[in-house]
Amino acid sequence: MSARPRPARLRLALCLALARDLGERLLPAFRSRTGMPYRFVNLRTGAVSGPVSNPAEVGTLMLEFGTLSKLTGDQRYYDTAKRAVVTLFERRSSIGLVGSTISVETGAWVDRESHVTGGIDSYGERSATRFGALDAFLPAVLAKGGDTLRAGRLMRSVYLMWTTFGIEPEELDYVSMPPVPAGYVLRPEAIESAYYLHRLTGDRVYREMGRVMVDSLLHYTRAETGFAALRSVVTKEQRDQMESYAYLLFAPPATLDFDAVVFNTEAHPIRRTWN
Numbered sequence: 001m002s003a004r005p006r007p008a009r010l011r012l013a014l015c016l017a018l019a020r021d022l023g024e025r026l027l028p029a030f031r032s033r034t035g036m037p038y039r040f041v042n043l044r045t046g047a048v049s050g051p052v053s054n055p056a057e058v059g060t061l062m063l064e065f066g067t068l069s070k071l072t073g074d075q076r077y078y079d080t081a082k083r084a085v086v087t088l089f090e091r092r093s094s095i096g097l098v099g100s101t102i103s104v105e106t107g108a109w110v111d112r113e114s115h116v117t118g119g120i121d122s123y124g125e126r127s128a129t130r131f132g133a134l135d136a137f138l139p140a141v142l143a144k145g146g147d148t149l150r151a152g153r154l155m156r157s158v159y160l161m162w163t164t165f166g167i168e169p170e171e172l173d174y175v176s177m178p179p180v181p182a183g184y185v186l187r188p189e190a191i192e193s194a195y196y197l198h199r200l201t202g203d204r205v206y207r208e209m210g211r212v213m214v215d216s217l218l219h220y221t222r223a224e225t226g227f228a229a230l231r232s233v234v235t236k237e238q239r240d241q242m243e244s245y246a247y248l249l250f251a252p253p254a255t256l257d258f259d260a261v262v263f264n265t266e267a268h269p270i271r272r273t274w275n
Contacts, residue, residue, distance in 0.1 A: 016071055023068050023077050026061075035083045036104040037061070051105045055098050058088045063264045070273050130180065131161065132171030133187035140196035148201055155197055158190050159209045165233040167216045185229040186221065186242065192263070199258055 028046035029037040036058050039050025061081045069078035091107060092098050099112040115128075116135055136158045142151035162168040168190055169179030191213050198206035220236050221227045228238040261269035 019068055020072055020074075023065065027076070027080060030080050030084060032104040034087050034104055034107045035080075036087050036102070036107070037084055038104055051103055052101050052110050053104050054101050055088060058102070058104075059085045060264070063262065063270055067270050067273075129175045130171045130173050131157070133168050133184065133189060134170075136161075136168070136187070136189035136193055139193040143193075143197050143200050148197070151193075151197060152201075152203075155193055155206065155209070158193060159212075162190060162213055162216070166236070167213075167220050167230065167233050169233045179233055182232040182234055183230060183239075184221075184233050185239075186217075186227060 022043075025043040025046070026041060029039075029041035029048055031048070032038060032051070036053060038048035039053050039057060041048050062078075062085055065077040065081035069075050087107065088098065088102065091102065091109065093112075093114075097114040099109040099114060101110040102108070103110055116138055139151045139155040139158060142148075142154065157174075158168075161172050161174075164172075164177070165179060165182075167184055168187070170181050170183050170185070170187075171179065173180050191210055194206045194210040194213070197203065198210070217227065221230060221238065223238060223242075226242045229241040231237040231239050256269060261271050263269055
């Protein structure tokens with residue numbers, strides 16, 4: 001008689017089955033004329049909506065769908081996500097930039113402006129004077145590219161944005177300094193950049209920045225059953241909403257092998273299974 005499966009193995013099998021089921025329910029989102037995904041899909045019916053998407057939402061599924069293909073042996077998930085990214089990449093400008101929004105049905109750019117804020121990971125001519133929580137990933141990108149000097153300067157700006165109001169706003173006009181808008185939805189990017197800079201430089205100043213950020217999160221966003229988003233960083237009024245939360249900055253180094261994982265767009269680590 002064969003040995004009975006261990007409970008841990010059963011749990012892993014169940015999680016993988018659930019992941020495959022979710023992957024199947026998400027696949028209809030890619031059934032556009034271009035292969036780029038609609039922004040929304042009904043997980044019960046497969047009905048889609050949101051034909052105008054952006055580079056981040058088109059490209060962000062590569063990690064998750066690629067991992068699902070690796071774990072299940074079903075290549076469809078990776079191939080589907082990759083086709084979408086290639087289709088988007090083929091529509092870049094002559095100098096390699098992509099726009100802000102694109103029609104997944106026609107492949108035409110709806111907004112050709114390029115920037116580094118939410119919805120896109122690129123750069124372009126300055127057209128606004130705003131910087132915000134979704135842009136706070138950039139110090140980590142600069143540091144990973146070896147430019148720790150500029151990464152450190154920008155990280156100090158991120159920290160100033162955070163400490164000016166006791167917690168970071170969604171966006172800040174860095175000329176006149178008002179928060180626009182003033183809400184905070186538990187974005188992890190600022191703490192993530194502090195984590196990367198600390199790991200790459202060993203400078204404890206970034207851990208101290210992280211301590212101040214975490215202390216303010218505990219002070220202003222802790223709720224009865226978790227952590228709440230804020231309607232305003234000025235009034236500190238809480239909302240009935242909670243998104244991702246990060247803790248790795250203060251975890252022991254052995255908690256996570258920095259070189260063995262890759263972070264998805266929500267700062268969740270996915271173990272690398274490729275060379």
